[in-house]
Amino acid sequence: MGQGMEVSPIVILFAAIFTSNMVLANFLGMCSFISVSNEYKTASGLGKAVTLVMVVTTVLNWLVYRWIVLPLGLEYLRFIIFIVVIAATVQIIEMVLDRYLPDLYIKLGIFLPLITVNCAILGISLFMVIRDYGFFQTLFFGIGSGLGWWLAISALAAIREKIAKNKLPYGLEGPAISFIITGIIALAFIGFSGIFIIQ
Secondary structure: OHHHHHHHOOOOOOOOHHHOOOOOOOOOOOOHHHHHHOOHHHHHHHHHHHHHHHHHHHHHHHHHHHHHHHHHHOOHHHHHHHHHHHHHHHHHHHHHHHOOHHHHHHHOOOOHHHHHOOOOHHHHHHHHHEEEEEEEHHHHHHHHHHHHHHHHHHHHHHHHHOOOOOOHHHHHHHHHHHHHHHHHHHHHHHHOOOOOOOO
């Protein structure tokens, strides 16, 4: 099998949170990461929703890839199949929340449909295939990637909320300061790079 078979799921979990963070190391999911990080509460809500969707879709895409795509020789359709699974999963989660947890559904609002187009979720499924992960490696990779994305957006939102009360120089207002803060957070996460490596 591929090199993914040699890596412990626990190592994959911590590496996905810190050293191979989807947004800070791979720069996937930056659109919603920058645009929805004005308030901590909103960013944390989106982080929770993204984590749930990442875990569910990564496992479903692994099952679909191993049981349907590979046996039928449909590898050339994997992008489309993964996107369909992600979109369907988000729709089902949205309907379940609307039916059984209406308060949470109202709080998340527009964020749930936006998760469908978050490229970090598709990126996880593609990394899972490229690295030839087994089931538990994929599960822990999904959990770690979701937690890492949640941690990153929550940190950015908390910092942006603090600096919103201060006057910034004209050139640093808006997205500029967000990119600077993101770069500093990414540099801080590089400090973990010698501990967990999965690439």
